[in-house]
Amino acid sequence: MTKWFDRKYWRWGLLLISNFFLLHAGSVQAIPEVLVPPSPFKGLNGLRFDSTGQLYVGSVAEQTLYKVDVATGKYEVFLKSPDGQADDFIFTPNGQILYTALLSSEVRTFDLQTNKVATIATGIPAVDPIAQDKSDRIFIGQSLSLKNTGLYELDPTGQNSPRLILNQPGLNAFDFGSDGLLYSPLQFTGEIIKINVDTGAIAPVASGLKSPTAVKFNSKGELFALDAATGEVVKVDVATGQTKAIAQLQPGLDNLAFSPTDLLYASNFVDSDINEVNTQTGRVRKVVNSGGLTAPGGLAVYDNSLYIADTNSYRILDRKTGRIQQTIRSIVTPVQNPLTVSVNDSNAIVSSWFAGAVQRLNRATGAVLNTYTGFGVPYDAIELKNGSIVVADCALGQLTQIVDPADTNRRTVAKGLACPTGLALVNNSTVLVTEFSSNSLSRVDLKTGQRSVIALRIYIRTLFESSIDTITKTIKFI
Secondary structure, eight states, rough: OOTTTHHHHHHHHHSSSSOOOOSSSOOOOOOSSSSSSSOOSOOOEEEEETTTTTTTEEEETTTTEEEEEEEEEEEEEEETTTTTHHHHEEEEETTEEEETTTTTTTTEEEETTOEEEEEEEOOTTEEEEEEEEETEEEEEEEEESOOOOEEEEEEESSSSOOOEEOOOOOOOOOOEESSSOOEEEETTTTEEEEEEETTEEEEEEEEEOSEEEEEOTTTTSEEEEEEETTTEEEOOOTTTEEEEEEEEOOEEEEEEEOOOTOOEEEETTTOEEEEEOTTTTTTEEEEEEEEESOOOEEEEEETTTTEOOOOOOEEEEEEOOOOOEHHHHHHHHOOOOOOOOOOOOOSSEEETTTEHHHHHHETTOEEOOOOOOOOOOOEEEEEEEOEEEEEEEEEEEEEEEESSSOOOOEEEEEOOOOOOOEEEHHHHTTTEEEEHHHHTEEEEEHHHHHHHHEEOOEEEEEEESSSHHHHHOOOOOO
């Protein structure tokens, strides 16, 4: 891997590059008409009340921690980017916020008295849930994939490395019960378990959920869970294992918190909203209504539709009205955090450097036809007329061709590219590729791998369709 690419610091920055976009000293002309209003949030994750009843909520994508007025829905930035990257967090008795910085693989502290941020643990990929027991011991877990499975006890001073307790896939937002055991969802198996953090012993609590992402106890000791795949808020009987859905929200639920009056508040990472749930009556009240797109990366156009890779979903919009016609959600479906998209007559090709995957979808329905992994950082991908897929791999600095849908053969088309990020099809043997690190546009012959730079310091003047005719009209050479 070349020196200019450091996954730790660059990977989230790459999200800011839309399909075929370069960051540089140039400028971008304003779009004269807003088709889809921006969302105030770019995905909402962990949330928690402090001792005064003030609600805080974190956005990993924005790396920002917010304060939210639950009565009015008004919000303000509490800890701005890049320090506020809180996927989950707790308030400690000594006046600190401890939070998991998922993208940076770190655990950080924010001192409420000095306003200073410090890192107390590093090198923990996909660090996600965090909880504190009655004796103020702190525990963190890894999440998101079968490769990230650790449950650790954390030294809050940062002097000692985290202690590995066990490896268990699917851990997510967890909480301690009055029995001193740690209760956690298992996102991939639909179960809820309890863990003895001293011995690592696991015992089942409940099963039959689809994709639980969070469990929390209220002040009465009642356990509630969120099912991200179904959008249900579920009450769990810890004695019998019985579960009962008490409220229906939109799928894509991330985390929950109880207010001092035991009202439940749930965040949604797809829609960037917060809902209040009365667990006694099932009544739902919208606290924050985000609406619109969440964190759009790439887009493509076909006829009267816009196809948007919206990070946590794949969306289809009416290009004339901006109305969202369809939302295909991550977790709910096999779509994996799409960040770029290209389309043709039949299919849509989405790629995600975050998930390390390229997927072929049915363009109209969003059904996943094929999923391909084993890349460095697959930033963009396009399908050729012969059904093969060309992938721009930023980390490896190359274009890789998936020769057939069954993925029985791959070939390296071109090497030595400076973080290829965007692709456009000229014809079935030639593509244009943007190179992020060198700030250039190149033409690559897919048969020979020959590369020729045709523009430096480019910028995009307008949004464009993935065709050479449109590209030649929208790229301005400086």
